[in-house]
Amino acid sequence: MIEAEKAARISEILQGAVDPHVHSGPSIAPRAVDHLELVKTYSKAGFAAVVTKDHDYSGVMCAQLIRNHHPELKTRIFSGIALNNVIGGFNPYAVEHTAAMDGRIVWLPTLAAENHLEWEKTSGWEHPASTHKIRPASPIPLFKDGKLRPEVLDVLDVIAKTGMALASGHIHVSETKIVFAEAKRRGVERLIFTHPEDIVGASFEDTKEIAKLGAYVEHSLGFFIEGSKFRNRSNDELRAFIDCVGFERTILCSDLGQMGTLLPLEGLRRGVATCLSLGYSDSEIHAMVATNAGAVIGLDD
Secondary structure (H helix, E strand, O other): OHHHHHHHHHHHHOOOOEEEEEOOEOOOOOEOOEHHHHHHHHHHOOOOEEEEOOOOOOOHHHHHHHHHHOOOOOOEEEEEEEOOHHHOOOOHHHHHHHHHOOOOEEEOOOOOEHHHHHHHHHHOOOOOOOOOOOOOOOOEOOEEOOEEOHHHHHHHHHHHHHOOEEEOOOOOHHHHHHHHHHHHHOOOOOEEEEOOOOOOOOOHHHHHHHHHOOOEEEEEHHHOOOOOOOOOOOHHHHHHHHHHHOHHHEEEEOOOOEOOOOOHHHHHHHHHHHHHHOOOOHHHHHHHHHHHHHHHOOOOO
C-alpha cells in the first residue's frame, strides 16, 4: 500500500513535467526508444514537453512531423542542435535553421568538444553515442589566440536574436564561464549548464559561479539513479549539487534513451523517488522536473 501511494505521488509530481535532454532515435547511435514512442509514453504520463537531443543532427524536422500528425498527444515535442562535426561545428546557418523550425536549445560541442576528446583518453570507457560508422570526431575549438573565434560569436548572436537556450554541452567548465559571460553580453537570456557532475570538470564553486550568471544547472539523472548503467554518483552527491544552487536554479533531466539501461520515464520516476527520499518537498521536486525546464525552453512564450 505504501509503495502504491508513493507511485501515485510520483505520478502527480510529474504532471506537467518537461524533459529537456533525452536521447531518443532515430540516431546513428543505438537507441532504445524513438521520438514518437517517447512522446506517446510521456503524453500518457502527463508531461508538458520534451526536447530531444542527438549529437549529430537537429531533430526539429522530426518534432514538427510528430506535432503535425499527432495533435492528440498532450506532450509537446521539440528539439535542438548540438554543434558537432556533422553539422559543421559553429555553423550559424544550421542554428538559424533550427530556430526557424521552432528549435529550443543549442548545445555547444559535445562529442567534438576539445575537452570531451581529452576526457575520453582517460575516462576508461567509450561514450555511448560514439560510433565507428563515421570517422572519429575531430576537435572543434572555441578559441584562437586566446579569444573566442568569430564563428562562435556569430552563433551567440543568432541565439540572442532567436531566443533559444544555450547549453554548455561537453566543453570544460572554465570555457563555459567565458562563453556564458560573452553570451550574456550579447543578449542571450536562457542558459543551461550541462551535467556539472560528469565530463566537464566542475566543482561546487564553479557551479555556483555559473548559476550566478543566470544559468540553470541541469543534472542528468542517469548518473545518479539506481539501476542506471551510467550511475557514478551517490544520492548524497545529488543532494549536494541541488543544495549548491537551490532547487530554484536546478533542472533534473533524464539524459536517457540509450540501449541497455533505464528508459527515460523510469529514470525520471526513480529520480523523483530519490529526491523524495532526500527530503525535498513535492513542490520543490516539481520545480526541478517541470517548471524550471519549461521556463528555460520558453514553453509558455
